[in-house]
Amino acid sequence: MARSPAAAARLEAVAAANRLHADLDLRRRVTEGQGFVDVFEAIGDLDIPLVFKPLDSALGLCLPAPLRGIMVTTRRGLHIQRFTAAHELGHDTLGHEGSVDQEILERGPNSPTDGRDLHEVAAEAFAAEFLLPRWLYRHHIQAQGWTLAHDLRRPETIYQLSLRMVASYEATCWGLLSHQILPYEQVRELSRVKLGDLKVGLGEGHKPRDSWADVWKVTERDHGATLVGNPDDLLRIELDESPSSGQRWGVEALGDQDWELLADRSQFQTSPVLYGAPSRRVVVARPLHGGLGRVALNERQPWATGLPNAPSFEIAIALQGPEQPGLSRIDRQRLGLNQ
Numbered sequence: 001m002a003r004s005p006a007a008a009a010r011l012e013a014v015a016a017a018n019r020l021h022a023d024l025d026l027r028r029r030v031t032e033g034q035g036f037v038d039v040f041e042a043i044g045d046l047d048i049p050l051v052f053k054p055l056d057s058a059l060g061l062c063l064p065a066p067l068r069g070i071m072v073t074t075r076r077g078l079h080i081q082r083f084t085a086a087h088e089l090g091h092d093t094l095g096h097e098g099s100v101d102q103e104i105l106e107r108g109p110n111s112p113t114d115g116r117d118l119h120e121v122a123a124e125a126f127a128a129e130f131l132l133p134r135w136l137y138r139h140h141i142q143a144q145g146w147t148l149a150h151d152l153r154r155p156e157t158i159y160q161l162s163l164r165m166v167a168s169y170e171a172t173c174w175g176l177l178s179h180q181i182l183p184y185e186q187v188r189e190l191s192r193v194k195l196g197d198l199k200v201g202l203g204e205g206h207k208p209r210d211s212w213a214d215v216w217k218v219t220e221r222d223h224g225a226t227l228v229g230n231p232d233d234l235l236r237i238e239l240d241e242s243p244s245s246g247q248r249w250g251v252e253a254l255g256d257q258d259w260e261l262l263a264d265r266s267q268f269q270t271s272p273v274l275y276g277a278p279s280r281r282v283v284v285a286r287p288l289h290g291g292l293g294r295v296a297l298n299e300r301q302p303w304a305t306g307l308p309n310a311p312s313f314e315i316a317i318a319l320q321g322p323e324q325p326g327l328s329r330i331d332r333q334r335l336g337l338n339q
């Protein structure tokens with residue numbers, strides 16, 4: 001059967017995104033680095049001018065060569081800014097004429113195509129593949145030890161996966177389908193979930209001040225990671241500890257690191273009750289200022305503080321929210337300008 005023009009346009013766009021990953025060595029950079037595709041950095045690597053402006057009438061636009069440049073609105077959240085930039089990068093990479101985009105679908109190969117401009121279909125497929133390639137899903141699924149049969153069927157897991165890839169929950173769901181990680185029925189089910197209830201559960205009854213802000217759940221497996229999100233995001237930390245031997249995580253340190261402690265409890269295994277078994281320390285905290293920082297915790301024994309081999313947990317925090325008018329943060333950093 002002959003391929004439809006839309007299917008052919010998508011295939012070409014996906015191949016172009018994969019070529020660009022290879023040209024920029026992104027797979028290695030991402031999996032050994034921050035764990036998400038930094039599209040703003042990639043645009044800078046390609047020497048394409050990128051600027052953010054408070055556009056009301058469009059999410060983004062791109063100027064064709066010889067002018068060449070990408071503009072993205074500051075009126076939307078970071079996930080949409082990233083998808084818009086990747087979409088415009090798609091128009092540029094695929095050699096399309098200039099484009100002004102008012103609406104962008106994040107579904108990539110799963111977007112409806114009836115009567116749609118093939119350039120738009122291609123740019124959407126490019127953006128989805130560029131930001132959310134199959135290898136990025138595999139990287140996080142393996143790093144977290146998530147299983148296909150159990151964990152990936154739970155919206156909680158997909159939500160945490162989306163945060164680590166710095167993408168929306170919905171875009172993450174559709175990537176599961178286009179990469180054939182989960183079947184359509186399951187993805188549709190997952191994509192219908194309302195995130196509000198999930199956030200309240202993760203926050204132990206507390207929720208972010210802004211409805212679009214997120215609740216991160218981090219564990220031992222996230223040691224060394226960088227969280228990229230919004231200044232109002234909440235942090236839920238779950239770590240094993242052995243209270244029976246006096247070992248407790250020094251969560252008071254969060255206060256010195258500019259976090260407000262909202263909840264702190266220990267979760268014990270109840271069936272069967274195992275005396276002396278490790279328990280799970282669950283802490284929920286709110287950043288007082290957002291921005292850049294880190295969370296560093298040590299497990300302490302009351303009689304031997306500062307043991308060299310005491311378990312420690314550390315993550316970097318980049319809760320800066322959407323890009324602001326002007327150059328991207330990464331471009332400012334490269335130019336040595338203050339953020």
Ligand SMILES: [Zn+2]
Nearest residue numbers: 099101120123
């Ligand atoms: Zn477009």
